[in-house]
Amino acid sequence: NRPFRIAVLPGDGIGTEVMPEGLRVLKLAAARHGLPLELQAFDWACADHWLRHGRMLPEDWFETLRGFDAIYFGAVGWPAVVPDHVSLWGSLLKFRRDFDQYANLRPVRLLPGVRGPLAGKQPGDIDFLVVRENTEGEYSSVGGRMFEGSERELVLQEAVFTRHGVDRILRHAFRLAQQRPRKRLTAATKSNGIAISMPYWDERVEAIAAEFPDVQWDRQHVDILAARFVLQPERFDVVVASNLFGDILSDLGPACTGTLGMAPSANLNPDRRYPSLFEPVHGSAPDIAGQGIANPIAQIWSAALMLDFLGQAPGADAAAGRAAHDAIVAAIEQVLRTGPRTRDLGGHASTREVGEAIAAAL
Amino acid sequence: NRPFRIAVLPGDGIGTEVMPEGLRVLKLAAARHGLPLELQAFDWACADHWLRHGRMLPEDWFETLRGFDAIYFGAVGWPAVVPDHVSLWGSLLKFRRDFDQYANLRPVRLLPGVRGPLAGKQPGDIDFLVVRENTEGEYSSVGGRMFEGSERELVLQEAVFTRHGVDRILRHAFRLAQQRPRKRLTAATKSNGIAISMPYWDERVEAIAAEFPDVQWDRQHVDILAARFVLQPERFDVVVASNLFGDILSDLGPACTGTLGMAPSANLNPDRRYPSLFEPVHGSAPDIAGQGIANPIAQIWSAALMLDFLGQAPGADAAAGRAAHDAIVAAIEQVLRTGPRTRDLGGHASTREVGEAIAAAL
Numbered sequence A, B: 001n002r003p004f005r006i007a008v009l010p011g012d013g014i015g016t017e018v019m020p021e022g023l024r025v026l027k028l029a030a031a032r033h034g035l036p037l038e039l040q041a042f043d044w045a046c047a048d049h050w051l052r053h054g055r056m057l058p059e060d061w062f063e064t065l066r067g068f069d070a071i072y073f074g075a076v077g078w079p080a081v082v083p084d085h086v087s088l089w090g091s092l093l094k095f096r097r098d099f100d101q102y103a104n105l106r107p108v109r110l111l112p113g114v115r116g117p118l119a120g121k122q123p124g125d126i127d128f129l130v131v132r133e134n135t136e137g138e139y140s141s142v143g144g145r146m147f148e149g150s151e152r153e154l155v156l157q158e159a160v161f162t163r164h165g166v167d168r169i170l171r172h173a174f175r176l177a178q179q180r181p182r183k184r185l186t187a188a189t190k191s192n193g194i195a196i197s198m199p200y201w202d203e204r205v206e207a208i209a210a211e212f213p214d215v216q217w218d219r220q221h222v223d224i225l226a227a228r229f230v231l232q233p234e235r236f237d238v239v240v241a242s243n244l245f246g247d248i249l250s251d252l253g254p255a256c257t258g259t260l261g262m263a264p265s266a267n268l269n270p271d272r273r274y275p276s277l278f279e280p281v282h283g284s285a286p287d288i289a290g291q292g293i294a295n296p297i298a299q300i301w302s303a304a305l306m307l308d309f310l311g312q313a314p315g316a317d318a319a320a321g322r323a324a325h326d327a328i329v330a331a332i333e334q335v336l337r338t339g340p341r342t343r344d345l346g347g348h349a350s351t352r353e354v355g356e357a358i359a360a361a362l
């Protein structure tokens, strides 16, 4: 069994602080469950690299990284040094697109010991998965300006959807729904307002749904869908959405469970032609960086998603990957119930203390 | 003083049930505050009209309505008879665009006696205004398909922003912020992902902000902004957003206060060249139509917004309009505290009973 090759990119700010805790738990869980890893760290995709080289990544980044199974990513962004759009489009968004990580998976769960903003909810009440298309749609640099600088100025922004891109994310989401006990899927749309792309999305949902007769599905306009995340989050199981809608819904979901600072994400290239990327949903948080107080749970939870995905590779051990995933999530839950907590959760523990506690609970 | 001319279009479903209660309170408040009204009802913009004429509006709708000061609208949509995109683009969305109702105002308030989904909030804690651009941006029928029906199929959807359209909604929002005690404004953006239109929006926000040095403003990406509606709704005062972002945020806001079924909206043509339109945010709700149990508060609250706007017309009595607005909102609050309630609020009262109670509380 060859080891899985993992590229480690801590990035900026609290990325570099939560990464050691992520690695601590990752290595331990992988060893326990017989999943051999080979880790290699890179000091790319950070403001330092930008200062030294005037770019976020070296020229040969693609060739260097493409042979890896996964990228374990911290957080990128240091706006005092590099404008956000430069650092993001120069690293994270480039990985997602060039490595065709088209399926962005973002679990939303109410966790024990976490006080969410919604009244009267118990752990177990909220447990759904946002599946976001991650390469096309509204995130596009296509378009331009006309009559620039004048009163007549106008701006066109293209959203680009392809049959290839839409069908594969829908199939991926339906397959995930099929594997879950409730087997339900909700597709976000806005076909009553956005007149070309969203009716197309609706059409494709209907076509792909026919391939999964055992999944119960519906379509909801994104405005009311967002409202229902707040009003009836129990109703959701798998939610599939375009790039933009998925972005909004996958911040809103964790906000509803009070876990925005703890939410993990998997940016998958399900074909495994390219590495998949695992990262916290949170950013580099320059405001609290350098103090060792960041919550490492999102980074650790992202390691769980990684082991689950790696285990499912052809010839690998899917049960071991799943067991490692479940063990990490259980350890997180145990520490949230009784262990040390960082400041964002009302505690006084350091990033490292929480990481060590989760490793010990494993 | 010539009377204000109001076109009344109840529409479909519960629209026809809440409208009489809206009119009851509207007429009473207008009379009390010396705002003369002339009302004229139209049986357009409903499934019945569609069945009889094969279109939502008669050919001369524009000429007929354009001389009115306001349109008092119920709700449109009866999907069993007319597809939603046909009824919406054939009436409501047509009014918004052809009558250049570019400013969509949607107040978000935590009301007494209403149990919202957020834990530990008190009336007064949440009180902000979503100002939505209502004519351009992402709501566009521009674009198309290529390689139709094949595996190579692709769809382009244009979002169209103009300097004219962006600047005027921003100015309108900044002016509204200026009139509020907190004088704060947040502009929704997504310039870290949507690479052409949103950086433009950011630029214009910065340019227009310079005209309003007394307003404190910031920009927030729509994903985190949506999350903060749930986590820290107290922080918001005026939120200005593009058509799509405004659509999402103005459903999410009222969801956070538990008032989604009670939320009003004003679709303003601030220049008063064309009529402005006032309507509930809720739809025609075919599932509960015909039973007389719909909550009429959104329709009644929309009348308050209308009187406020009418009062501000040149030569009219702005103080009277404002007083009528405040009186209606106070009457709604009083009935929510102690009066009859419809089923959605856990009561057993009919639409009419609630309308009568609010009229009596006036």
Ligand SMILES: CC(C)[C@H](C(=O)O)[C@@H](O)C(=O)O
Pocket (backbone or CB within 6 Å): A192, A193, A223, B088, B093, B247, B281
């Ligand atoms: C019905 C729909 C087209 C409409 C919109 O998206 O504008 C509605 O959601 C609204 O917010 O008024």
Ligand SMILES: CC(C)[C@H](C(=O)O)[C@@H](O)C(=O)O
Pocket (backbone or CB within 6 Å): A088, A093, A247, A281, B192, B193, B223
């Ligand atoms: C930082 C930003 C470009 C990114 C996105 O919009 O995809 C982030 O919000 C996310 O959700 O991963």
